[in-house]
Amino acid sequence: MRLLMMLMLVSASAWSAEPAVTQKSATIVSAPSQSKLLEAGQVSGQLLQLVLGLLLVIGLIFLLAWVVRRIQQNIPVSGSQQAISLLASQTLGPRDRLLLVQVGKEQILLGLTPGTIVPLHVLQEPIEVSKPEGHLGSAFAQRLAKALKTSAKDEPE
Template sequence: MGLLVSPLACAQAPELTTSIPTMLFGLVVTIAVIYLLAGLARKTNLGQFKNSTMQVLAVLPLSAKEKLLLVQVGECQLLLGVTGQSINLLKEFSQPLDIKAPDFKQSLTQFINTNKKNND
């Protein structure tokens, strides 16, 4: 008792040589779309929630892994030093800095210079 296969069924079955490349192409396209969407979400900060009580006002990169951040939390401004291993509070400003100047580095330098003059 052998298995009988009709010639019509054999003609309708997809060939292995055409279905594997099609499947691999679909897999590559799907992985590429996932990778592109993940990169887009990372660059646009899509996963982060907007919070009006806490904002990063300015960033000053010092090196590849070190930077200064001026953060507004409610009515208070904080100057934070950020490294790859830690975040340190450097200064809490009782009077907010006017950061409408085009360069945060200039604003910070002016503040430090006026602070040094007041301490001398």
């Protein structure tokens, strides 16, 4: 009987000790899995930040390209002292334009597409093209030309 009591006591202590070991081992096992989850969360957050930054930079490049294209279309080109001058430009589509070109005393209307330049009409009477008033680009161009002329006069020859 004593032997039976001792076996029961030993087995009861073994059963009670086993969950504590299991809890410790579960804690040990769960700690690396939590750190792996935290690392995976950090990596995915960094990846998301990288992708968003890349999209922002690409969007900025497209925005600047659009702004440069708009500015180039609005820059006045008349007033040049060359034999061939561009008097006016009218955008028809994303890549198509009409151009009014003066060659000597003749004015020619040209159609400009990405692959071709087609003369559409030779004008019998020249058209007077006036500069738009209050145009920021032309005011800047006038100030720049004036500054360049004064700096050229100041330099000794």
